[in-house]
Structure formats: structure tokens, C-alpha cells
Amino acid sequence: MTERKTLRAKTYVLLALxxxxxxxxDVTLSRGMKELGRLxxxxxxxxxxxxxxxxxxGTVWLGIxxxxxxxxxxxxVLSWADFSYVSPASAVGxxxxxxxxxxxxxxxxxVVRWLGVGLICVxxxxxGGTHPNTGQxx
Amino acid sequence: MTLRTALFIGIIVLAGxxxxxxxxxxxxxxxxxxxxGPRNLLKTLGRAFQIGWMWVGIGLMAIAFFSLLAxxxxxxxxxxxxxxxxxYIVGAMGAQFLLGERVDKxxxxxxxxxCIGVAFVCAA
Numbered sequence: 001m002t003e004r005k006t007l008r009a010k011t012y013v014l015l016a017l018x019x020x021x022x023x024x025x026d027v028t029l030s031r032g033m034k035e036l037g038r039l040x041x042x043x044x045x046x047x048x049x050x051x052x053x054x055x056x057x058g059t060v061w062l063g064i065x066x067x068x069x070x071x072x073x074x075x076x077v078l079s080w081a082d083f084s085y086v087s088p089a090s091a092v093g094x095x096x097x098x099x100x101x102x103x104x105x106x107x108x109x110x111v112v113r114w115l116g117v118g119l120i121c122v123x124x125x126x127x128g129g130t131h132p133n134t135g136q137x138x
Numbered sequence: 139m140t141l142r143t144a145l146f147i148g149i150i151v152l153a154g155x156x157x158x159x160x161x162x163x164x165x166x167x168x169x170x171x172x173x174x175g176p177r178n179l180l181k182t183l184g185r186a187f188q189i190g191w192m193w194v195g196i197g198l199m200a201i202a203f204f205s206l207l208a209x210x211x212x213x214x215x216x217x218x219x220x221x222x223x224x225x226y227i228v229g230a231m232g233a234q235f236l237l238g239e240r241v242d243k244x245x246x247x248x249x250x251x252x253c254i255g256v257a258f259v260c261a262a
Contacts, residue, residue, distance in 0.1 A: 007170075072179070075161065075186060080170035083162040084233035084241045088226050088252040094259045109262075116258025119251050126248030134240035 004131075007080060011132040014077035015086070019093040021070035023100075029063030081132040088127045091120050139217070146209040147221045154202035154222070155229040159236055160195030166237070167191070216261060223256040 036053055054060050077086055095117050101107035109117075168186055171179075186192050209218055230249045233239040241249075 072183065075165055075183070076171050076174075076179070078162045078165040079168050079182075082233060082239045082241075083159060083237060084230045084239050084245060084249065087158065087229045087233075088245075088249045091226070091252045091256055094256060098259065113259050113262035116255045116260075116262060119255030119258060121255075123248045123250070123252030123255055126251065127245050128248075130242060130245045130248075134242075 008132060011077060011081050011085075014073050014081075015089055015092075017073040018070055018077065018086075018090055019096060021066050021073060022090070023093050023096050025063050025066030025070055027063075027097075028059060028066055032057050032059030032061075032063050035059060082134055085127060085130065085132045089124055092124050095120050095124075143209065143213050143217075146205055146213075147218065149205045150202050150209065150222055151225050151228050153198045153205065155225050155232050157195045157198030157202060158229060159232045160191045160198060162233070162237060164189040164191040164195060219260040220257040223253050223260060226250075226253040226256065 033054065035057065036050065074086070074090075098109055098113055098117050102109045164186055167189055168182060171182055206218070206222075226249050230241055230246065234241045
């Protein structure tokens with residue numbers, strides 16, 4: 001495999017990891033926080049007890065761990081790929097969440113959201129057609 | 139949209155993208171990661187956090203996050219989140235002018251389409 005192809009392949013792998021860890025982290029953290037119920041007491045003591053309960057939840061920690069893995073993947077891919085490539089390409093996460101919600105959770109997805117999903121796919125394909133690192137593309 | 143809401147959306151977009159650009163700048167100083175062994179990854183991350191720009195990036199992202207929390211206390215999420223989709227365009231401009239990336243026509247068209255798509259997804 002040429003260096004150019006290797007760079008593109010590892011960019012795709014890291015982007016896939018970013019999108020997967022990011023989406024799973026958001027969903028897991030949201031689920032963990034919902035398990036705790038609403039924050040009713042807005043006093044300092046009330047908030048402290050709420051956050052202590054949050055940090056004793058395994059689901060919250062799993063969410064934090066997944067988001068940490070997202071951040072590490074993000075930093076690693078930025079060590080070689082253009083920010084103007086990584087940022088729009090990672091918007092594919094919105095597509096993943098909409099499709100997963102529709103297929104696995106039976107969520108209703110409005111037409112406008114499907115239109116947005118379609119536009120994101122077209123935009124990501126266009127960005128994906130450019131070289132991930134313009135410093136090396138020549 | 140009030141002036142205060144517009145100002146906060148501006149802060150969120152600029153600080154958020156400024157933060158990402160600072161992180162990108164810090165990671166470019168580290169150079170391309172080629173060895174993905176756990177020990178090397180830890181060493182790379184350790185080096186990254188010794189670069190000042192990494193902390194500038196984290197600080198700017200914290201400003202964006204707390205500004206978003208503040209804005210959501212009075213503005214509707216259905217206005218705020220789609221408006222911040224403009225971050226993709228601001229980010230690409232920052233990448234071109236601050237990081238010196240060559241953003242060609244095809245990438246620009248892709249960025250603008252992604253931006254509109256994200257605004258639609260968030261507004262729905």
C-alpha cells in the first residue's frame with residue numbers, strides 16, 4: 001500500500017472510531033443522567049449530592065470513558081489530517097444517530113431530518129473525496 | 139433574535155472553533171502518529187499536554203461550553219443548536235487562514251452542504 005493510501009485508510013479508521021465512541025458516549029451519558037432523575041434542588045448541597053450520585057453510577061462512568069476514547073481518537077487523527085477535513089467528515093455521527101434511532105429504537109424521524117441526513121451524506125462524500133492532508137497531497 | 143443571543147452564538151462558534159484549531163495546531167506540532175502501541179500513545183498524549191496550545195484549546199472549548207449552557211438558560215434549543223451549525227464554515231475558514239490548510243472548491247462545497255444538513259437535522 002502506498003503512503004498516500006495508508007494515510008487515507010488510517011484516517012477512515014480513526015474517523016469511524018471517533019464517530020462510534022462519540023455517539024455511544026453521548027447516548028450512554030444521557031441514559032446515565034436520566035437514570036438519576038431530575039435535579040430538583042438548585043442549592044449547592046443539592047447539586048453536590050446530585051453530582052456525587054452521578055459519579056457513583058457505572059453508566060455515567062462508561063459514558064465518560066467512551067467520550068474520553070472519542071477525544072483521544074480526535075487528537076490522534078488531528079496529528080496528520082486537516083481540521084477542515086476531520087470536522088465536516090465527523091458530522092456523519094448525526095447520520096448514525098438518526099439511522100440507529102429509526103432502526104433500533106423505532107423512533108419517528110421527520111422528513112426534514114431525513115433531508116438533513118441526505119445533505120450531510122452528500123457533503124461528507126464531497127469532503128471525503130479530497131485528500132485528508134493537504135500538506136502532503138502535492 | 140436579541141443582540142445578547144446573537145452575541146452568545148458568536149462566542150460559542152468562535153470559541154468552539156478556535157479551541158478545535160488550537161488543538162489541531164498542537165497535534166500538528168507533535169507530528170503524524172505512526173505507532174499505535176499503548177505505550178507510544180500514552181507518550182504522545184503526554185507530549186501533547188505539554189504544548190501550550192493544547193491548554194489554550196481546552197480553555198476556549200470550556201468558554202464555548204459554558205456560554206452554551208448560559209445561552210440555553212434563556213434561548214430555545216431549537217434556535218441555538220441549528221445556529222451553531224455555522225461552526226463548520228467558521229472552522230474551515232480558520233483552518234485555511236490560521237492553519238494554512240489548502241481548502242479547495244470541492245471541500246468548501248462539502249463543508250457548506252454539511253452545515254446546511256446539520257442545521258436541518260437539529261432544527262427538525
